[in-house]
Amino acid sequence: MKVLGILGSPHKNGGTAQLLFSALRAAEKEGAETEWYSLYDGEIKPCIGCIQNEGPECRFPCIFEDYGKFLLQKIYEADGLIFATPIYWFAPSGVMKNLIDRMTCLENMVSFGEPSYLEGKVFGAIVVGADTGALMTGGYLIATLNSMGAIIPPWAIAYSYKSKASLWDDKDLMNAINVGLLVARTVALLKGKKVSLFYVDDKALLEEIRKEVLTELKLSEEPLRHVRKVGYLRY
Amino acid sequence: MKVLGILGSPHKNGGTAQLLFSALRAAEKEGAETEWYSLYDGEIKPCIGCIQNEGPECRFPCIFEDYGKFLLQKIYEADGLIFATPIYWFAPSGVMKNLIDRMTCLENMVSFGEPSYLEGKVFGAIVVGADTGALMTGGYLIATLNSMGAIIPPWAIAYSYKSKASLWDDKDLMNAINVGLLVARTVALLKGKKVSLFYVDDKALLEEIRKEVLTELKLSEEPLRHVRKVGYLRY
Amino acid sequence: MKVLGILGSPHKNGGTAQLLFSALRAAEKEGAETEWYSLYDGEIKPCIGCIQNEGPECRFPCIFEDYGKFLLQKIYEADGLIFATPIYWFAPSGVMKNLIDRMTCLENMVSFGEPSYLEGKVFGAIVVGADTGALMTGGYLIATLNSMGAIIPPWAIAYSYKSKASLWDDKDLMNAINVGLLVARTVALLKGKKVSLFYVDDKALLEEIRKEVLTELKLSEEPLRHVRKVGYLRY
């Protein structure tokens, strides 16, 4: 049971990372192995639309030899996917959009008589900003992955408008933890396990995970240090 | 295993109805009992936003004694939901939006220490138009129902731009049948059955269901009678 | 120079009304005559999709004799339109969606060799909620009205997540005032006047308009009375 986290933010300990790591810790508590990658740690060449060629030619693996190809392989191998993005103009960051465009090669296997390579995977989204656009971004992500064949567990969109202070908002953090729990449990369900897919409200789990993520991200326990600047932000 | 179809179109044998009924026939073949209701067969008073009152007061059942209340009860009792809507200005029809607003009372049970009454239900969408807006409408529906607690099976948005001729488009029809199959199978999975959640491509099933729906809707087998006017439509 | 405000909220002195009235006061200061109507003050029958009939038959005035017809006439006569809606599930309220569906008869005049009756009108949106969905709702409104032929001035979407306390948020209020100013100025521009379409940041104007709207809505000057309950709201 493999759950893959994708970080679409340039900030490795900002709010997006905080909630992604919280979700991954939660998935581990359900027995998942987890990995995560930042989209800013290598080059993801933009899709050149081979699907329009006479061939058809757009198929997995993608023709580009880059970090994007590595990530597509990781996506291919995962059972559960959690994409975490900052809200950039009411939408995922450009690097995440590049990855999504490149994922066409996984879905387009249907043109070669195979199932979509996203079929049977379970998808959740984490979205962090400082103003508006959370549902627009998260709704976009789940509609897109569902259109590639992924299953969407309940409460699959967690978001926070607390920016760098997201980890200190109990409701937002509990929602992110649920994305991790419910993605992992839905994977387990598909593998024949009995699970509950109801929202989990568990303060002890929340505090435990918050502590782990604080340590992992080397953040102070003091939220104020992180919220200080939120006043500047308009979106 | 109960699957409920909601028809958001004023036309009872138009494309929206054609694909909804196809999905329901498919769900029955998976062992589901089905029912359907047209949103145009009674009054659905607009939500008056009790959630904003001091109380809190917004809870199931809704205070209005109308057709909307009847439908909310039907939704409450169902395991699977398929909402079918025409595309009116890139979004569900106004009557369907009224129903969604009224569904707040089901979700808002979380304010009373209960789970959302949509939790654990499985949701799919069927969207029919003549121009554009299909994914915008279907994506809106799955994001909203997911935010109320519903599970979204793979390929949960089926759409057609063929308007009254939707039933004669093999791809669009197969997609609608899959919404029915996959909603029913996901319900079965949650009840402990072993199922596959992969897309089904089955021409014999398609022809069988098309024939059933033609008979049920008293439509001619001749598609041309139905496509004749599509040229008029701009959206 | 006529600017029409449409209130899509059931609450006549809630945040949506507060910001709509602020925008209308601002439009008046630019020389506009203003009117406003609540969508909850009469019946707006749902659109029955005559555009699909053989005719074509969908044309202004709409066949229904109801409050909706009255509002369509008011829209037809206006130079500028400001639609104000609460965020109900990331979208305009159901009654506003019903009105939009009914507006098809104004736009569909293009099927009769006439321009769209929305052409040349200027449109702005005001959106109020307590959680997320503001840009999704406002973006939907401007894309739809633009697709009917309306011009969209800069900064045409004003929103607040302060719910009943929206009038006390200086930034949100200034944005709503700008919707009123810029809708009116764009109307004036189209009528041959010289105007600036730049964002106006004017604290004196803000305080003046807030005072007027407080009086008009018979609200206390004390914001706390109105924010009290915001804690309850989740969307």
Place this chain on the structure above:
Amino acid sequence: MKVLGILGSPHKNGGTAQLLFSALRAAEKEGAETEWYSLYDGEIKPCIGCIQNEGPECRFPCIFEDYGKFLLQKIYEADGLIFATPIYWFAPSGVMKNLIDRMTCLENMVSFGEPSYLEGKVFGAIVVGADTGALMTGGYLIATLNSMGAIIPPWAIAYSYKSKASLWDDKDLMNAINVGLLVARTVALLKGKKVSLFYVDDKALLEEIRKEVLTELKLSEEPLRHVRKVGYLRY
């Protein structure tokens, strides 16, 4: 009067380019100087979110020395902007999203006591695909640019689902030409000229522009050569 075209497609003579060039030719007939750039002709580094830094630091010109910076300068100098994108998963291509993210430095001048550098500019969108997502993509673009301060003329979203054959669809082509005409005329209006902002339906103009674009893109006059493969495409 400068109108800038941005091509977000990797295909320099595909449907997106065909309709973009048609719009630019139309703008020239209104007296505009035009230029265009392909987003695939250089590197556009992804935005690293300086807006979150303590500074504030995100301001024009952007810190990256790349092709993106060159394009931001071109955007800064233009009066009218036309962004043309293929539909990649119901949204602009990843490269176009990267450009939009980088445009934050133009808008964020408001944090330094200046107007947004997009204020007063006029924006239109061209969107081409083979299935669905046109309004979702175009609506996203106009909502985003409007939120940066741009004015949106009527009928500002032109789209085609004809993919490589877009230039041969009269309605889609006429719509794209109108984007060019109406962007240019709105710029003229803002500069004090008297113009009409009504939709133009002019077959002679359409044929003239189609001929010019055919020549410019070295395309055969025979549409079939270009539509041949559209059958393959599913999105």
